[in-house]
Amino acid sequence: MASRTELVYRDRVSVDDAFTYFKRLVRDAENRVKFSRALQRARRGLGVHMYVTDIDSLIFQYLSYRNVRGFRFTAFELKNVNPRKAIVDGMLKVNGKQYQAHYWLSKMAGIDFYYLVKANENFYIWNVSRIYPEFREHGVGDAKDLYAFIPLEDVIKVEEWELPGTLRLLLWGDKL
Structure with a gap:
């Protein structure tokens, strides 16, 4: 499986490894959305104001x-x-x-x-x-x-x- 490290340090990465890497990125984005939505639901009715951000x-x-x-x-x-x-x-x-x-x-x-x-x-x-x-x-x-x-x-x-x-x-x- 291709990791970001492999994509950075290896001269050549197979198409399968590249697609595996990109699928992980999509899953990561999906998890971020789920996390943000869960936080929004968790704060309902509490009067808590927040902003979710990530660090790249x-x-x-x-x-x-x-x-x-x-x-x-x-x-x-x-x-x-x-x-x-x-x-x-x-x-x-x-x-x-x-x-x-x-x-x-x-x-x-x-x-x-x-x-x-x-x-x-x-x-x-x-x-x-x-x-x-x-x-x-x-x-x-x-x-x-x-x-x-x-x-x-x-x-x-x-x-x-x-x-x-x-x-x-x-x-x-x-x-x-």
């Missing part, structure tokens, strides 16, 4: 560098967006409630939390603990919601081929 990737790193030992966490939210809809008046638009949850998690836990937003061939990257955006309602009908608007001048814009070097710099700076 969480890095747990053992540190052992220059006699410094310990560990650190870094979280990532990965997004694919249509730039015609997500870039509004020189600002990048993302879900506001989710952004607020990620911002407060980064502050309360004392961890770096990066957004990596892919729009066409470019990635827009920023650390939520360092950028507090403008929040406002946007959209019409079902698409009307609270959004966070991040000025493009405050984010790092890189092409896909530059992403590994940029991540290396953000995560480890000049240590490597």
